[in-house]
Amino acid sequence: MRRCVLRAAWRCTLAAALGWQAAAALAQSLRAEPPPAIRFGVLPVGGAIESRGNWTPLLNDLSRALGRPVSVLSVTSYESLAQALRRDDVDFALLSAKLALDDVAERRMNVVAQVARVDGLPDSRAVLLARKTGAHNSLKELLARPERWRLARGDSRSVSGFIVPQLQLFLPNGIAMETRFQSEIVDTHQATALAVANGDADVATNNTIDFERFRQQFPAEADRLHVIWQSEPIPPAVFVMRRAHPLALQKKLQDFLVDYGRTKGPRGDGEREVLKSLHAPFGYVAADNTALLAAAELDYQLAKRRALAAKWVNAEARAARLERIERSHAEQVAVLRDGRP
Structure with missing residues (x-):
């Protein structure tokens, strides 16, 4: 009889301990910080408020797809956006080809997608x-x-x-x-x-x-x-994401952009209307850093033409400048072609 009572008491104690552990685990999960917001940067064509409003539907859909909040940083100048990128205040962004080239060449960002082009229709x-x-x-x-x-x-x-x-x-x-x-x-x-x-x-x-x-x-x-x-x-604008983010997250963002507006039915119709408002009626396509090779060529040609048109103290100074331009261009191309970042 005494043995039965002891066994029952032990079971009650064990059940209580397990219950306490489960409760503690639940409380800890409730106290856990929510995942940080993914911060999107964009340079508006018009006003910052107008730009934020245009992007809100797509970013809300992205937030649901990623399971975490997405915020938007809409600045009014290239320099403001460049500074935000340098400070790591932006996680992904839609950038002009030149601005993207600067950040990818410095190994801060990766290209994940670009605006789709359609055969038979004029390029920008x-x-x-x-x-x-x-x-x-x-x-x-x-x-x-x-x-x-x-x-x-x-x-x-x-x-x-x-x-x-x-x-x-x-x-x-x-x-x-x-x-x-x-x-x-x-x-x-x-x-x-x-x-x-x-x-x-x-x-x-x-x-x-x-x-x-x-x-x-x-x-x-x-x-x-x-x-x-x-x-x-001209080279199209591209979406880039910080290299510091896991490749799995970069791929998830890429898949979302590529799939956006591709489904049939009411949901797809709504997404296609969003794309039209963003002046990307054919959606987005997957891309990698080699998408910026055309921008690198423009950057190189402009630097070279400026050097040839400038006045120099002597031929050696001009030759040194041209040699630096060639070396810088070769380094940029090497980074862009360096496999999947």
Whole structure:
């Protein structure tokens, strides 16, 4: 009898201990910190609030797919976004090809996707916009007397707003964008187009995709403008993610972007509407760092043309500069081709 009582007491004690452990485990799980937010960075074409609103539906869907919150950092300048990337304040971002190239070459970020291109449809190109009427409205006059024109352009890291017009049009005609114009405004594509439409500038750099967006948002102002020059196709913007994140998370983000808008039915219809609002009607495709090879070539050609056009104290100094450009380009290409990062 005594043995039975002891056995029963032992069982009660064991059950109590196990129950306490389960309760402790549950309490610990409840106290555990939620997973940190994934921070998305983007440079808005218009205002930061407008950009955040456009991206919110896709980022909400991404949050559900990843099982963790996603926040957005919408800044107003290339430099602000570049600083956020350097401080690791951004986990993934949609960047211009040049801005992405700088961060991938420094081994901070990996390319995971880019905007889909469709055979038979025109690629994005850089353009110059001028007013249809007025004293300054032709490319011939612009190239002949740039010092009489007021320029509105993008940041020096903008492919369509600076790099391609400088490389493919202005430098071949002996014009440096930074020094030859009467004045200049440096701003977003929306702001530069508005500057010309409202008479605050005579010519603006832009691109075909953003000018089409501008037509939809500002039809009256767009009707005052015309394209006086357009470039060869330009490299598309790309999505990048910090290398510090596990490859599994990078792959999950890539799969989400590639699959977005591909399903049939109401959900897919809603996603495709979101993509249209983001001016990516055909969605996104998987990409890796080699997607930036075209941007690296543009960067190389621009640096080389500038070096050849500059004045040097002697031939040796110019040769040294050209040798550094060649070495830097080779290093960039090696990083981009270095397998799956």
